[in-house]
Amino acid sequence: MRILLAEDDAILADALTANLQHAGFEVETAENGPVAEYLLTKQHFDIAILDIGLPMLDGLSVLKRTRASKPAQPILLLTALCDLEHRVEGLNAGADDYLTKPFDFPELEARLRALMRRAKPASGPVQQVAGLSFDREARRATIDNEAVDFSPREWSLLDLLLTQRDKVVTKDQIAQMWAGDGTRAEASRGSGDAAPGSIEVYIHRLRRKLEPSGISIRTVRGLGYLLELEPGA
CATH class of the missing domain: 1.10.10.10 (Winged helix-like DNA-binding domain superfamily/Winged helix DNA-binding domain)
Incomplete structure (x- = not known):
């Protein structure tokens, strides 16, 4: 399964990439919003993980633009903002799931596999x-x-x-x-x-x-x- 990980924190991105690869995922990374949007436009990903605080183009904007061109693309948002208002904003913008930092990797992996189970009928290659x-x-x-x-x-x-x-x-x-x-x-x-x-x-x-x-x-x-x-x- 191919995953796009859009995260500007290099240390966190490296750690997540290593864990995802160990769990059997193929990972492509993006360090800012425009790169994430370009990759989502040009390539197939089973799931996209978008940090809301991406530089140059925030994760919510990438999410909304992706929804216009790929309505069925499974997307999980990452954010340090944990209040209800921000969670609702992300879900209303089209996110399939939402995970607040800090989090344990087993929870992220479980959420990703749940997303794959739900999306498999419509978004397989x-x-x-x-x-x-x-x-x-x-x-x-x-x-x-x-x-x-x-x-x-x-x-x-x-x-x-x-x-x-x-x-x-x-x-x-x-x-x-x-x-x-x-x-x-x-x-x-x-x-x-x-x-x-x-x-x-x-x-x-x-x-x-x-x-x-x-x-x-x-x-x-x-x-x-x-x-x-x-x-x-």
């Missing part, structure tokens, strides 16, 4: 939905064992719809995701910015490519899009 197999780590997708090519924007859009399965994905969510996922170059080659018309073009393309899989994308008028299975899929 390989997701099978009807005839579609979607491998996040390898960035490979197949329908009935036949490879399917998706452009960067189609890939990120499909990823969002899959992680939000059974929930409506709004056009605002899609636009925010595209604004930070590095696919502007693709937009400049053809479909313009992330305007509603551009989003509809990509939804149309995805629908056509997903037809053989038994997956459909329903337009929920006035709200957004919902990924569904065709009857019998």
